[in-house]
Amino acid sequence: MMPYKVLVVDDELDFLETIVKRLERRRITVTGVASGEEALKQLETFPVDVVILDVKMPGMDGLETLRRIKRRWPFVEVILLTGHGSVESGIQGMELGAYDYVMKPAKLGDLIAKVEQAYERKRLREKQSQ
Amino acid sequence: MPHEGYRNLRLKIIATTLTFSLIPLFVLGASIYYQFHQSYSSKIHENLRAMAENRRHALDLFFDERISQLTTVAYTMTFDRVTAPGTLERLYDLIQSRSKYYVDLGVIDENGEHVAYCGPYKLKGLNYRDTDWFQSVIARGTYISDVFLGFRKVPHFIIAVARREDDHTWVLRATINTDLFEAMVRAAQTGRKGDAFLLNRDFVYQTAPRFHGGLLEKNTSLQLPMFMGTRLIEHAMEGRRLLVAATWLENKEWLLVVEQDPGEELLPLFRTRHLTIGLMTAGVIAVVFGTVLVSQLMIRQLIRADREKAELDANLMQSAKLAAVGKLAAGIAHEINNPLAVIREKAGWIRDLLEEEDIQSSDNFAEFADAVEKIEAHVERARTVTHRLLGFARRMEPVEEEVDLHRVLDETIAFLENEARHRNIAIHKEYMADEPTIISDSSQLQQVFLNIINNAIDAVEQDGDIWVRTHRDGKKNSITVEIADNGPGIPPEHLSKIFDPFFTTKRTGSGTGLGLSISYSIVKKLGGEIVVKSNRPKGAVFTLSFPARQGAD
Numbered sequence: 001m002m003p004y005k006v007l008v009v010d011d012e013l014d015f016l017e018t019i020v021k022r023l024e025r026r027r028i029t030v031t032g033v034a035s036g037e038e039a040l041k042q043l044e045t046f047p048v049d050v051v052i053l054d055v056k057m058p059g060m061d062g063l064e065t066l067r068r069i070k071r072r073w074p075f076v077e078v079i080l081l082t083g084h085g086s087v088e089s090g091i092q093g094m095e096l097g098a099y100d101y102v103m104k105p106a107k108l109g110d111l112i113a114k115v116e117q118a119y120e121r122k123r124l125r126e127k128q129s130q
Numbered sequence: 131m132p133h134e135g136y137r138n139l140r141l142k143i144i145a146t147t148l149t150f151s152l153i154p155l156f157v158l159g160a161s162i163y164y165q166f167h168q169s170y171s172s173k174i175h176e177n178l179r180a181m182a183e184n185r186r187h188a189l190d191l192f193f194d195e196r197i198s199q200l201t202t203v204a205y206t207m208t209f210d211r212v213t214a215p216g217t218l219e220r221l222y223d224l225i226q227s228r229s230k231y232y233v234d235l236g237v238i239d240e241n242g243e244h245v246a247y248c249g250p251y252k253l254k255g256l257n258y259r260d261t262d263w264f265q266s267v268i269a270r271g272t273y274i275s276d277v278f279l280g281f282r283k284v285p286h287f288i289i290a291v292a293r294r295e296d297d298h299t300w301v302l303r304a305t306i307n308t309d310l311f312e313a314m315v316r317a318a319q320t321g322r323k324g325d326a327f328l329l330n331r332d333f334v335y336q337t338a339p340r341f342h343g344g345l346l347e348k349n350t351s352l353q354l355p356m357f358m359g360t361r362l363i364e365h366a367m368e369g370r371r372l373l374v375a376a377t378w379l380e381n382k383e384w385l386l387v388v389e390q391d392p393g394e395e396l397l398p399l400f401r402t403r404h405l406t407i408g409l410m411t412a413g414v415i416a417v418v419f420g421t422v423l424v425s426q427l428m429i430r431q432l433i434r435a436d437r438e439k440a441e442l443d444a445n446l447m448q449s450a451k452l453a454a455v456g457k458l459a460a461g462i463a464h465e466i467n468n469p470l471a472v473i474r475e476k477a478g479w480i481r482d483l484l485e486e487e488d489i490q491s492s493d494n495f496a497e498f499a500d501a502v503e504k505i506e507a508h509v510e511r512a513r514t515v516t517h518r519l520l521g522f523a524r525r526m527e528p529v530e531e532e533v534d535l536h537r538v539l540d541e542t543i544a545f546l547e548n549e550a551r552h553r554n555i556a557i558h559k560e561y562m563a564d565e566p567t568i569i570s571d572s573s574q575l576q577q578v579f580l581n582i583i584n585n586a587i588d589a590v591e592q593d594g595d596i597w598v599r600t601h602r603d604g605k606k607n608s609i610t611v612e613i614a615d616n617g618p619g620i621p622p623e624h625l626s627k628i629f630d631p632f633f634t635t636k637r638t639g640s641g642t643g644l645g646l647s648i649s650y651s652i653v654k655k656l657g658g659e660i661v662v663k664s665n666r667p668k669g670a671v672f673t674l675s676f677p678a679r680q681g682a683d
Contacts, residue, residue: 012468018475025482056464105471105513108478 004049004119005029009039009065010081011057019052022108028115036060040068043076050099050118052111054081055089063093070097075126077118081106136429143425151417159410163403170399174373174392179360182375182388185318185326186360192231192314193381196289196306197272199225204293204302212237212302218248233286233305238264240299249305267292267301274382277308277336277346285345287311287336312337315386323370323391328384336384342367352376352387365389448629449654455631456651463516470509470516477505518644532679533575535566535609539598542579546587553592557583560599566609568676574652578660581645582613582672588636589617589670607678614671620664628662 006023010016011034020032031046033039037060039051051069055062066078080093080101090101099118102111203221204212211217222235234249242259258264267273267290275287290303315337318326328336329349338345351367352374360377373395375388393400481502489495543557550557586596599612620628627633629650634643653660658676 012472014472015468015475018472018479022475022479022482103517104467105474105509108475 002026002028004115005047006031006050006052006115007039007042007046007048008032008052009034009036009057009062010052010054011035012054019108023112026112028112036062036065036068039065040072043069043073047073048076049122050115051076051078052081052115053078053098055093055101056082063089063096066093066096066098075122075129077122079111079114079118136433139432140425140429143428144421147421147425148418151421152414155410155413155417159406159413163406166402167399170396170402174390174395175362178373178375178388178390179362181318181320182360182377182386185315185388186377186379186386188314189328189384189386190380192311193274193289193379196231196304197274197291197381200289200291200302200304201272204291207293209237209239209293209295209298209300212300213246218246222248231307231310233307236303238290238301238303240268245300263288263290264301267303268299276330276334279346308337316340318386318388320390321394323394325387325389327387328379329387330385331383333385352385354385356383444626448650451630455647459519459631463519466512466516470512474506474509477502477509481506518648529571529573530569531572533568533570533572535568535575535600535611535676536561538572538575539579539600539611542576542583543598545580546583550587550596553587553590555587555590555592555594555596557596557598560597562601564602566600566602567679568609569679570656570658570676574656578649578652578674579611579613581649582674585645586613586615586617586670586672590615591617602678603675606675608675609678610673610675612671612673614669616669618667618669620662620670622664625662625664629660 006028008016008019008023008030010019010032013034016032016034020030023030031042031048033042035057039053043051053062053065053069057065060068062080066080069076069078074097077099078093078097080090080098081104082090082093082101093101099121100114102114203225207217207221212221218235218237222232225232225235234247234251234253236244236249236253237246238258239245242257242261242264244254244256244258247254263273263275271292273288273290275289277285277287279285285308286305287308288303288305290301292299292301315326315328318324319340323341325340327339329352330336333349333353335343335345335347335349339349343349351365354361354376356378358378360375363374363376365372365374371392373390373392375390377386378384379386480498483489484495484498484502489498492498539559539561543559547557583596583598590596594616597612597614599614601610601612602608603610624633624635629646630643631647632643633647636643650660653674653676656676658674661673662670663673664670
């Protein structure tokens, strides 16, 4: 198993289900939830290293969820999945502390590479803060 | 507005303006002329009346003077003295020394016997007892005769006064020089066609008229009864209009007639009429000319304004259309991206599963693998389209940097040169002399130039030329880039759609129809203008203009 844990947040259930299966297949510990509220609840009981977060969701949207995650768990890294190729929301997300953003539909390989980089940064920052 | 509409409008303007300027002009001209005519005519009438009355006074005075002269003579003499030899001669000389009116002087006794005579004729001894005038002078004391030929067959008239002396009466008689008398009347003749004469009660000429008839002939056209004062008559005579003043003398029943040709008298009025008509004509010409000129200027201005408005409308419509289509495209792209993501993940999942050994041994493994690869390839293709669409709709703020247009063009052309050389297309650079520096976004500019030059290469296809020109437009303070080709040009029906998204003439699959659309929105965002012109079959010209950097030179 990979040393990091991942949480995927996306309201598109088909997408969520498949990406979770594919990541598990690559020996990654992963959980999937369909909304920002669920993500926050999940993080309370199941801490992860990297969150893959869809920007556009009904209810609490990606940026708001990101803001709350960063407030509560500053070391958790977030990668934004953006449906509309708006650089604006990507940049806004980065300003709020996201590690990076990926445009949908993304290749799984690219995504995993970003997850690993994000995990590396998290470890580095945790070490620095000790 | 169509051509016909402009013409109708112009005619309407001309008609209205002419109506409102010419009618007052005519009314003014006509009323001034009418007023002038009235006052001038009445002045002429007054003049004529005054002249006639003046003459009448003069003639009356003349008769008065003659009568009083003769009366004075008669009453200062006795019959015996006046008939004494030499007396009458002395009297005649005395009277004649002051005035030359008298032709002769005679004394007639109560029996009508001409007892004394002084004058050029041999009248002594004639008897007048039975003549009317002798009866009349005996009865009334004074007498003025009509003009008559008398014994001598010479026109003359006589004035006689009777002197009552004790129980008998004698008469002093004088013949009056008609020439002098006529001269007095003729003094009232004016102009070349005016006339003045005297008529007696039977309308027989007492003085010779200038025209129509002679002395002692009867006047047939003026048959006026006795009246007081002076009458003005408009009188037609042999087709000529005459203005006539007539007045009866007081001392003798003679009618003084003064005729005037109004045509002659009214000459200044006719001159005024000609002047008025001339001025009016000039005024009308000026007004018509001015109206036509002004309407032409107005219509020209209107046509220009309409054309500018149409261009502005077309521009605005294009912008609005692009904005709307852009929004729509972004919405669609976004909605499509989500299912695409799902499809990609599902295909990925199948690919993952295909890696398992038992499936790899299946007969159809190759088919599965191939299908998954195709699905992924086409997801990628769809993704390219949606990302371009989103890029097109993206409201990214352009970077503001100093850009050397020539450098950007050089880089872009270098990028395309291989392709051009391959197709035997020459790209000619005709740059302006100085460095055109503008504030813009070089990468976005490059995208625009790439799009347009690439299109030009596609249009030319094989063996041709492309010109890239830059120059400065001092008037608008802008830098212009012209990209021209000698390809087949753009059909007119395509010109209006060329910047629309998804409009393409290229084969399906080889062009998205977004290139020029994106170029258009980039240029607009950079504060520039892009215009296309095509002169088939001589190729197309894209003209881009960007605001020059303030204070660059």
